[in-house]
Structures are given as C-alpha cells and as structure tokens.
Amino acid sequence: MSENTTENDVAFGFRRVGEVEKQGLVNEVFSKVAERYDQMNDLMSSGLHRLWKDDLVAMVNPPRGTAPFHHLDVAGGTGDVAFRIARAGGPNVRVTIADISPEMVGEGAKRAGAEGLLGRCAFSVGNAEALAFPDKSFDCYTIAFGIRNVTHIDRALAEAYRVLKPGGRFLCLEFSHVDLPLLDKIYDAYSFTVIPAVGKVVTGDGQPYRYLVESIRTFPKQDEFRDMIAAAGFHNATYRNLTGGVVAIHSGWRI
Numbered sequence: 001m002s003e004n005t006t007e008n009d010v011a012f013g014f015r016r017v018g019e020v021e022k023q024g025l026v027n028e029v030f031s032k033v034a035e036r037y038d039q040m041n042d043l044m045s046s047g048l049h050r051l052w053k054d055d056l057v058a059m060v061n062p063p064r065g066t067a068p069f070h071h072l073d074v075a076g077g078t079g080d081v082a083f084r085i086a087r088a089g090g091p092n093v094r095v096t097i098a099d100i101s102p103e104m105v106g107e108g109a110k111r112a113g114a115e116g117l118l119g120r121c122a123f124s125v126g127n128a129e130a131l132a133f134p135d136k137s138f139d140c141y142t143i144a145f146g147i148r149n150v151t152h153i154d155r156a157l158a159e160a161y162r163v164l165k166p167g168g169r170f171l172c173l174e175f176s177h178v179d180l181p182l183l184d185k186i187y188d189a190y191s192f193t194v195i196p197a198v199g200k201v202v203t204g205d206g207q208p209y210r211y212l213v214e215s216i217r218t219f220p221k222q223d224e225f226r227d228m229i230a231a232a233g234f235h236n237a238t239y240r241n242l243t244g245g246v247v248a249i250h251s252g253w254r255i
Contacts, residue, residue, distance in 0.1 A: 026117045056173045062089030069093045072138040075146020077104025098126035112233045129155040136165045145171040148219040157232035163252040175216040176248040
C-alpha cells in the first residue's frame, strides 16, 4: 500500500478516493448527464443497450395475467428498464425505481408522466447500500449499469437479498470484461477515445464518460462477481455474456 493510500480508499475509476468522497463524485457525474443519459447510451453502445435490456426483461418475465408482481429496479432513475418491465407484464405489475441521484429520478418521473406510466411506476431517491424498503418486499430485483458505481458492492448485494421475497430473483445487467482477443483491443480503443469525445459533444463535458469507462475496467470480472453474488446468499448464481462479454447478465435466487 502506498503512502498516499489509506485502508478506507475506494476506486473512483482509476483514481483512489475516500469512501465518503466517492458517493458525492458519483452523484455529480449523473447530475451532469441525467437529461441525456439514455441518448448517450445509444451513442456509446450503437443502440445495443436496447437489445441488452430486452434480454434482461425477458429474464425477469413479469406475469402477463392478473397476478400481482412487485418489482424493484435499482439505479434505474430514467425509467428505461422499469417502463419495459411494466409494459411487458400484466395490469398488476408494479415497478418501484430507486436511484441515488435526484436528477435522474426527476428525469424518470417526468418521462413516466409523459408516457402514462406513473400509475404503475413509483420513483424514489435511495441508496442501493441502504434501501428504504421492508424485508421480503419484492418478487424481482434488477440493477442495470449501476452496481459498479456503488461504494460497497457487497452491501448492495446484501440489501438486494434482504428485500427479495423467498423465490425472488436478482438480475444485474452490467458492462463486463470482453473475452474475445481481437474485440478487447477494439473495445478499449473505442472506449477511451470515442466515448469521452462523443460525451463532450453531446453533453458539453467528456469527463463523466471517462469515469464511466474507467469504472467498467475496475469492475470485477464475471466469475468474481458471480462468486460475490453467491457469497451474499443467492442460490444458483450464474451469468450470461452478451456481445462477447462487453456486458453480462448475472442472476441469483433467494430461496
């Protein structure tokens, strides 16, 4: 450990910052990009994020009949995943969105109103590491492109386990580690040059997108994250790579 590093330091991209400092820095990133976050996802992924999210919703498989289904989408402030789940399910599917960024939550609530989904989607400002919901409240939990931004992944996983009902499923869609030799070099070059440049053009500031790229590289590899999910108590922890490992969907069950 270097003399400039303390035991309480955590990763913020490639930098090391204090635990308390990190959350404020993450909040600042998302406050800057909230209004154009989904547009930037289109540009960053060439629209592939839509297909990845469709795969995630297919795995959620919300009931299409009249059975009640209570879903929690964490770090889903703009509502993109939540709206897909609400539309895919029957009339008694209800989705609660929890996001630590007030700006992202505000953007999501505004979009839900415009799309007539406020009756089925509820928005709240909340931390993935300390959710303000009772034990065993939800039938399914999703987090898409958000868990790498939390300060303590193990605490977020413990909270996911706590709020799920027995028989409930945890699903995480996250950028991961490319497992194809040629693709990984192309992906690195694209990530560290094109994405921050496009971010600067679209939002006026490329720095948040440099952080987002760096945070992908410091996130645990697929097998390691699967083992963390199992250590949190989830059964049958598995993952499925998409687009050569650019992203992965991890799954686990509370029994």
